Each structure stands twice: as C-alpha cells, then as structure tokens.
Amino acid sequence: MNDESNEQTENRLIAERREKLGELRSRGNAFPNDFRRDAVAGELHAGYDGHTHESLEQERRVVHVAGRMMAKRVMGKVSFAKIQDRSGQIQLFIERDSISPERYQAFKGWDLGDIVGASGVLFKTKTGELSVRVEELRLLVKSLRPMPEKWHGMTDHELRLRQRYVDLIVNEQSRSVFALRTELIRFLRAFLDALDFTEVETPMMHPIPGGALAKPFVTHHNALSMDMYLRVAPELYLKRLLVGGIERVYEINRSFRNEGLSTQHNPEFTMLELYQAYAGAEEVMNLTQNLIREAARTLLGRDVIEYQGTEYDLGQPFAVMTIERALKDHNADLTDDNIRDPDVLKSLCEKQGVEVKADFGAGKLQIELFEKTVERHLEGPVFMTQYPAEVSPLARMNDEDPFVTDRFELFIGGREIANGFAELNDPEDQAARFHAQAQAKVDGDEEAMFFDEDYIRALEYGMPPAAGLGIGIDRLAMFLTDSPSIRDVVLFPHLKHEAD
RNA sequence: GGGCCGUUAGCUCAAUUGGCAGAGCAGUGGACUCUUAAUCCAUUGGUUGUAGGUUCGAUUCCUACACGGCCCA
Numbered sequence: 114m115n116d117e118s119n120e121q122t123e124n125r126l127i128a129e130r131r132e133k134l135g136e137l138r139s140r141g142n143a144f145p146n147d148f149r150r151d152a153v154a155g156e157l158h159a160g161y162d163g164h165t166h167e168s169l170e171q172e173r174r175v176v177h178v179a180g181r182m183m184a185k186r187v188m189g190k191v192s193f194a195k196i197q198d199r200s201g202q203i204q205l206f207i208e209r210d211s212i213s214p215e216r217y218q219a220f221k222g223w224d225l226g227d228i229v230g231a232s233g234v235l236f237k238t239k240t241g242e243l244s245v246r247v248e249e250l251r252l253l254v255k256s257l258r259p260m261p262e263k264w265h266g267m268t269d270h271e272l273r274l275r276q277r278y279v280d281l282i283v284n285e286q287s288r289s290v291f292a293l294r295t296e297l298i299r300f301l302r303a304f305l306d307a308l309d310f311t312e313v314e315t316p317m318m319h320p321i322p323g324g325a326l327a328k329p330f331v332t333h334h335n336a337l338s339m340d341m342y343l344r345v346a347p348e349l350y351l352k353r354l355l356v357g358g359i360e361r362v363y364e365i366n367r368s369f370r371n372e373g374l375s376t377q378h379n380p381e382f383t384m385l386e387l388y389q390a391y392a393g394a395e396e397v398m399n400l401t402q403n404l405i406r407e408a409a410r411t412l413l414g415r416d417v418i419e420y421q422g423t424e425y426d427l428g429q430p431f432a433v434m435t436i437e438r439a440l441k442d443h444n445a446d447l448t449d450d451n452i453r454d455p456d457v458l459k460s461l462c463e464k465q466g467v468e469v470k471a472d473f474g475a476g477k478l479q480i481e482l483f484e485k486t487v488e489r490h491l492e493g494p495v496f497m498t499q500y501p502a503e504v505s506p507l508a509r510m511n512d513e514d515p516f517v518t519d520r521f522e523l524f525i526g527g528r529e530i531a532n533g534f535a536e537l538n539d540p541e542d543q544a545a546r547f548h549a550q551a552q553a554k555v556d557g558d559e560e561a562m563f564f565d566e567d568y569i570r571a572l573e574y575g576m577p578p579a580a581g582l583g584i585g586i587d588r589l590a591m592f593l594t595d596s597p598s599i600r601d602v603v604l605f606p607h608l609k610h611e612a613d
Numbered sequence: 614g615g616g617c618c619g620u621u622a623g624c625u626c627a628a629u630u631g632g633c634a635g636a637g638c639a640g641u642g643g644a645c646u647c648u649u650a651a652u653c654c655a656u657u658g659g660u661u662g663u664a665g666g667u668u669c670g671a672u673u674c675c676u677a678c679a680c681g682g683c684c685c686a
Contacts, residue, residue, distance in 0.1 A: 206647075262626095611680075
C-alpha cells in the first residue's frame with residue numbers, strides 16, 4: 114500500500130495521532146533515543162513490594178523506567194499511568210505541579226500505546242501500590258495505531274496471528290506461551306549438554322532432500338545453477354557426523370515440508386534431532402521419557418500435565434505397545450495369522466475409506482490402518498514400537514523379525530510427539546532401501562526418498578551402531594502450554610494472504 | 614477435497630418477521646489532587662469481508678469468491 118492510499122483509507126483515530134506526531138516533529142526530534150532506564154518493573158516489584166510506605170520515603174530510591182503506556186487515568190491535577198516493559202507493569206504517579214503545568218498538559222494528550230520514559234522516587238500510594246512519583250516524564254515514541262479494547266483485549270484468533278506484535282503487547286497469556294517455548298529450548302540444550310551431546314548446525318539447503326518421508330520445497334541456486342531443497346529433516350547429515358566421530362550429536366533444527374496446514378502442521382517447524390552411538394532403541398526411549406518428564410518438572414514444576422481437558426501423568430513409566438498389538442485391539446478382524454496379509458489389510462483399509470495404491474505392501478497398509486483406526490485413541494504417554502521396515506527406510510531391522518524395525522514413536526493425547534529408532538548402518542541394506550524408495554518415487558510417491566550416494570559412501574566408511582530421536586518441539590510446546598493449535602506456539606505462523 | 618459456523622466502528626459485541634446500523638472501551642471537548650475496566654457531562658466515528666442477485670427497501674434472503682474456526686475425508 115502506498116502513502117497516498119494509506120492516507121485516504123486511514124481512519125480518523127490514526128489521523129489524529131499522526132497529527133500529534135506532526136506537532137512533535139515540529140518541536141524537535143520526535144523519536145529520541147537518549148533516555149536510559151536503570152530498572153524494570155519486575156525487579157522493582159520484587160525488591161520493593163514488601164517495603165512499607167515509611168521505609169520507601171526514607172530510602173528515596175530514584176528510578177528511571179520506560180515502557181508502553183497501557184493505562185492512563187487523568188484527574189484534575191494528578192494522574193496515574195501504567196507502563197509495561199519486558200518484565201511487567203509499574204504505575205506512574207504524576208502530579209501537575211511536580212512536572213510543570215506545561216508537561217502535564219502535554220501528557221494529557223498522550224495516548225495508550227505510546228512509549229514513555231519517566232524518572233522519580235519510588236513510593237506507595239494510599240492503596241499500597243508501588244509507584245514512581247514522577248519528576249521527569251518524556252514521550253519517547255508516538256504510537257499511531259490505537260490499542261485494542263482495554264478489557265477484552267484482542268481475542269480474534271486470526272488477528273492475533275496476523276498481528277502477533279499486538280497480541281504480545283496486550284495478551285499476557287500469549288507472552289507466557291512464548292516465554293515457555295524459549296525456556297523449553299534452553300532446557301533441551303542444558304539436558305543434552307549435560308549428557309555430553311554436541312550441538313551442531315547442518316545445511317538447511319540440501320542438494321538431495323532426505324531424512325524423512327515428506328514432500329520438499331524446491332529452490333534454485335543461481336551461481337551453482339542447480340535446484341536445491343529446503344531440508345525436510347537433518348537426519349542424514351547428523352548421521353554423517355556419527356561416521357565422523359561425533360558420537361553424541363544433536364541439532365535443534367527448523368525443517369520444511371511442503372504439505373498442508375493444520376492444527377498440527379506448519380510448513381516450517383522446529384525439531385530436536387539427536388543421535389547416540391553405541392545405543393539402541395531402548396536407551397533412546399529411556400532418554401526420551403526422561404527428557405519429557407524433566408521438561409515438565411523443570412518448566413511447570415509437576416508430573417501431571419493437563420492438556421485440553423485431559424490429564425497426562427509423565428511421572429509413571431510410559432506404556433509400550435507394538436503396532437500390531439494396537440492394530441489387533443482396534444480391528445477385530447485382524448489376527449496373528451492375517452495381520453501381514455496384504456489382501457486382508459487392503460480390504461480393511463478400503464472399508465475405512467483409506468486410499469490404497471497397488472504398490473502398498475503389508476507394512477505400508479498396516480501404517481495406513483494404524484493412522485486411521487488407532488492413532489487418535491492413543492491418550493498415552495505411550496511408545497508405539499516395531500514399525501514396519503517398509504515405512505522406515507532409515508531404521509535398523511529387528512534381529513528376530515525383519516518385517517519390523519527397532520523403531521518407536523511417542524504418542525500423547527493422540528498426537529505424535531517423538532520418533533526414534535536404532536539406526537540402519539549397513540550400507541548395502543541402506544542402498545537397497547534407497548533403491549526401493551527411488552522406485553516408489555518413480556511410481557508417483559511424492560514423499561518417497563531420493564537415492565543419496567554420498568550418504569551411502571559415508572556408511573561405507575563405517576557408522577558406529579547407534580540410535581536416534583526426533584522430537585517435535587512445536588508439538589511439545591503445545592502440550593506443555595495447553596495450546597490447541599501449532600499456530601499458538603509459533604510466533605509468526607503461515608497464513609493465507611490477508612483478504613483486501 | 615466435503616459439511617457446518619463465523620466476518621458489523623480501531624477493539625469487544627448488539628441489531629425482533631426484510632423497514633432509520635447501535636452500545637461499551639478507545640478517541641475528541643469539559644469537570645475532578647490517590648486512581649485500579651477511575652468517575653461525571655457532552656460528543657465524533659460505518660463501503661455491515663468482496664462481487665453479484667432478489668426486493669419499493671438487504672447487516673438480515675439467494676449465488677459465487679476471500680479469510681478464519683470446527684468436524685469429516
């Protein structure tokens with residue numbers, strides 16, 4: 114939108130504020146950056162809320178505070194205002210005759226949302242609220258746009274996502290969700306660093322996408338004259354690092370999948386992936402359980418988490434169940450004798466309305482049926498184990514039963530939170546699996562993997578036996594903040610274009 | 614992809630059977646020296662998501678589209 118049309122469509126509230134800004138400009142720099150504060154609201158409350166009126170009068174603590182004006186109550190010759198900074202809010206007490214009638218008159222014209230700086234002595238009002246008795250008061254930034262309604266705030270979900278900056282100004286709940294998300298990531302680092310894991314960064318632009326069954330975004334590198342793919346997972350690079358001798362490695366990674374949006378899916382999402390040499394699926398399941406339990410204890414201080422009205426006890430050992438056991442529990446027609454029979458599985462899938470392709474084997478059919486009939490019932494926390502090799506092209510086959518791999522997924526509240534497995538480190542087996550994937554891609558499966566020759570070469574040097582894990586950080590953050598949608602835990606989620 | 618619901622002032626929401634589009638907050642002007650959603654008086658503010666249709670008349674009924682939400686696939 115250009116300036117002209119902006120002016121024409123601008124509503125009167127903005128026009129009035131713009132006029133005030135014009136006046137400020139005419140009297141000097143309207144956007145000063147020479148005010149320095151020496152305290153924030155939270156510190157002051159923590160340090161002085163317990164003090165008496167008398168002890169504060171004695172101490173005469175002078176503070177410089179700054180923030181956005183969120184409340185303004187003007188009386189004849191005295192006013193109250195509340196300013197909000199990163200740590201909370203503090204009240205300003207403004208007497209006309211303490212700051213001069215001219216300043217006071219100017220202050221009366223300031224608006225909610227303006228950013229102000231103030232200095233003065235800390236004291237307590239008659240009602241006992243810690244406040245700053247203002248001696249110096251400055252307007253630091255004129256806000257041109259009106260704040261949302263002061264009591265209801267901004268509740269429109271779409272507006273909150275599109276204008277996250279306003280959501281964060283007015284919704285404490287929203288600020289606390291993102292604060293917890295940040296703490297979660299800090300926790301993950303501390304947890305893994307303490308176990309001697311090494312954090313790394315691997316490419317986000319891949320010449321060959323790999324590491325997950327997912328459709329990638331494509332981009333183009335001009336100088337190299339080649340297409341590149343935004344990573345769908347960092348797995349194959351992290352496992353190259355196992356080959357390189359980084360025996361415990363992790364990456365907190367943004368990955369990208371060119372698929373639909375939902376309450377569980379954002380096209381870009383954040384994941385923790387880790388790999389541990391000389392460990393199997395059992396060890397990594399234990400690590401997963403400890404990590405999630407400790408995350409809840411550290412961030413929320415409890416084992417029992419309520420998510421969307423249901424309680425989940427993370428303090429108990431997580432349940433473990435095989436895919437086939439769950440399939441039999443939820444599909445009366447399935448028995449030990451027919452659970453790997455493609456024809457039986459196919460007819461059950463079709464009965465459930467699942468689209469089945471001719472090249473689907475028993476393993477793929479099992480997983481389709483699992484997603485359709487079992488997944489949403491998995492309240493959990495529960496580890497589902499023994500995923501079919503057919504749908505796990507990077508996982509090690511089970512020693513007793515090569516139909517399945519030593520793979521697990523963790524479900525809580527019907528949602529997949531984590532996925533891990535003993536890693537396939539046999540280069541010839543891996544090459545064969547890549548061939549099968551490449552064939553599936555030729556046959557039209559857009560999510561199938563490419564054949565990655567360099568990865569095979571790396572395996573040929575010898576990758577230590579290992580197990581790995583991926584945890585969806587967005588989904589874990591949803592769970593820990595009781596948020597129903599991934600969009601609630603992503604600062605700027607992707608949305609369709611705003612309607613004109 | 615299918616079904617249902619929603620979109621009205623900057624924000625939060627009303628509007629009876631199709632009959633003058635309203636309130637609170639915010640804003641503007643005024644009063645007020647301890648407020649807490651301050652209070653009191655006065656007052657401005659609308660392309661009812663977009664484009665069509667039906668009608669003397671549409672926020673209201675119909676169609677399409679856009680965006681969002683929920684459910685199903």
